[in-house]
Amino acid sequence: MPRPCCCRRVAGQPTCILFKPAGIPAASLREIVLTLDELEAMRLADLEGLYQEQAAEKMRISRPTFGRIVESARRKVTEALVKGFLLRIEGGVVMIDTVRTFKCHDCRHKWQLPHGTGRPSECPACKSRNIHRDEAERGPKGHGCGRQAHGCRGRRV
Secondary structure (H helix, E strand, O other), X not given: OOOOOOOEEEOOOOOOOEEOOOOOOHHHOOEEEEOHHHHHHHHHHHHOOOOHHHHHHHHOXXXXXXXXXXXXXXXXXXXXXXXXXXXXXXXXXXXXXXXXEXXXXXXXXXXXXXXXXXXXXXXXXXXXXXXXXXXXXXXXXXXXXOHHHHOOOOOEO
């Protein structure tokens, strides 16, 4: 029996969940499913340009696991593009982040911002630039997903 999948952290839901060749009805196309964690791995590696170690930390998984996920994702996307298949984005064992928590190291003020809004330049309370992501959101360093640390129970989306 295989090991259960570790819950992976993803930054949010994709804006589009279906891609297909133009002019061909979706019902007549073969479908490939790209999971949310595979999309997140490609986003971190290919769009943000992170090294695998950094990207794995963000997703709270090991570096070898990240490598397998991003390899699978690239294979699926390439196959869909080359062979003209429908690409659907859904599923996976993930925890979706909706907000990020920041902390000022000068006045200890904490605040949250939604994902996709960029990093704040200063603390809204004291205007200090000495701000960082909250330690609780960073996850355990080098210990897989740390599912007890962030409440994940390995649920599939």
